[in-house]
Amino acid sequence: xxxxxxxxxxxxxxxxxxxxxxxxxxxxxxxxxxxxxxxxxxxxxxxxxxxxxxxxxxxxxxxxxxxxxxxxxxxxxxxxxxxxxxxxxxxxxxxxxxxxxxxxxxxxxxxxxxxxxxxxxxxxxxxxxxxxxxxxxxxxxxxxxxxxxxxxxxxxxxxxxxxxxxxxxxxxxxxxxxxxxxxxxxxxxxxxxxxxxxxxxxxxxxxxxxxxxxxxxxxxxxxxxxxxxxxxxxxxxxxxxxxxxxxxxxxxxxxxxxxxxxxxxxxxxxxxxxxxxxxxxxxxxxxxxxxxxxxxxxxxxxxxxxxxxxxxxxxxxxxxxxxxxxxxxxxxxxxxxxxxxxxxxxxxxxxxxxxxxxxxxxxxxxxxxxxxxxxxxxxxxxxxxxxxxxxxxxxxxxxxxxxxxxxxxxxxxxxxxxxxxxxx
Numbered sequence: 001x002x003x004x005x006x007x008x009x010x011x012x013x014x015x016x017x018x019x020x021x022x023x024x025x026x027x028x029x030x031x032x033x034x035x036x037x038x039x040x041x042x043x044x045x046x047x048x049x050x051x052x053x054x055x056x057x058x059x060x061x062x063x064x065x066x067x068x069x070x071x072x073x074x075x076x077x078x079x080x081x082x083x084x085x086x087x088x089x090x091x092x093x094x095x096x097x098x099x100x101x102x103x104x105x106x107x108x109x110x111x112x113x114x115x116x117x118x119x120x121x122x123x124x125x126x127x128x129x130x131x132x133x134x135x136x137x138x139x140x141x142x143x144x145x146x147x148x149x150x151x152x153x154x155x156x157x158x159x160x161x162x163x164x165x166x167x168x169x170x171x172x173x174x175x176x177x178x179x180x181x182x183x184x185x186x187x188x189x190x191x192x193x194x195x196x197x198x199x200x201x202x203x204x205x206x207x208x209x210x211x212x213x214x215x216x217x218x219x220x221x222x223x224x225x226x227x228x229x230x231x232x233x234x235x236x237x238x239x240x241x242x243x244x245x246x247x248x249x250x251x252x253x254x255x256x257x258x259x260x261x262x263x264x265x266x267x268x269x270x271x272x273x274x275x276x277x278x279x280x281x282x283x284x285x286x287x288x289x290x291x292x293x294x295x296x297x298x299x300x301x302x303x304x305x306x307x308x309x310x311x312x313x314x315x316x317x318x319x320x321x322x323x324x325x326x327x328x329x330x331x332x333x334x335x336x337x338x339x340x341x342x343x344x345x346x347x348x349x350x351x352x353x354x355x356x357x358x359x360x361x362x363x364x365x366x367x368x369x370x371x372x373x374x375x376x377x378x379x380x381x382x383x384x385x386x387x388x389x390x391x392x393x394x395x396x397x398x399x400x401x402x403x404x405x406x407x408x409x410x411x412x413x414x415x416x417x418x419x420x421x422x423x424x
Contacts (some may be wrong), residue, residue: 003198003321018056028371028402041214042237047393050213051222053122058219059113063210065186071202073188077415078207080149109186112319112404113390119379122223126232133236140186150196155192168263172274176259203266212242219385222378251320257424268329269336275324276419280317287404288416289324294363297326303346310338317391347421353414
């Protein structure tokens, strides 16, 4: 005999599934992703879409702080040095030409990657490609430039040291990843930053080892002609030669209890939990982590919050096992203890599979549509592709993660929670 109410509940579940599927975007990118590879190993990822004549051209080097061997901070130092120009295009000339092309150029270094980002009018793209190829292949690393840039890095360190939230996150990284490269900030350890002005040889070794065709992904997004741009890239990068690189294997994922650190953030009592999650090469597991982050710490979380209380989730894809971070803040220690008790109950509900299906569908829709809304500019598209390519090792990484977000069900979320969300 069918239990009373079963048929109605089943119909409601089916209707919810149909409506959810119908309301999900098929893709998060605003155009089709095309991936090509030059004969020398340079990967090219292209997404063309109407963007009011604006184009982004990003250069991803799949090497960062995790790849440093002798001196921490040299990956970031080399990023700075690439803005110093080359023998053929000195720094002043490089700046003048970029300004004349109306190019907005920036760089960043993380554990897994170094990224050079440029946004420009479509008509400037051919010359921009030539300039980026020049400085990437022929960087000039001089002792004098290293001394100058070391001073800039010390200034960055001082700014970060004054940020209480950054300090708490750094303490969590150090406690979780003892002996691993990303236990320290990509800027480097304090001791190495202090001596960075003497690191010219280390910077040259890092550049020689990692700035190689097989480590590079060029990302073009926005308004451009795909075939014309591919031809331009082939002319600028096709003759580049370099020895094949050997990437360090990702660290082994080991299940362990979450790490908790406590402190003060902007005058509030804070507790930061770090749950170790597998390397991003497992794109579907990263998708499960993204869903859990929103279920626990996003706007659709069912965790009740009182006045002055907050919970924020953070997750970054990494080549190595990384962290799903949940930060709880409250006006004082007593309120924080109560909030933490509710948080722990919510985590245990996930581990036990007590997950509201309707809430999961709402979170899924929000993640997908928010990403569609976010990826409407060439710069946003290029950076999202770069970060996921760096972490997964594949230029299709972004699509893979959001395909997982679209497909993962309650059972898979609960399984991931049991595997990774073990509280201290």
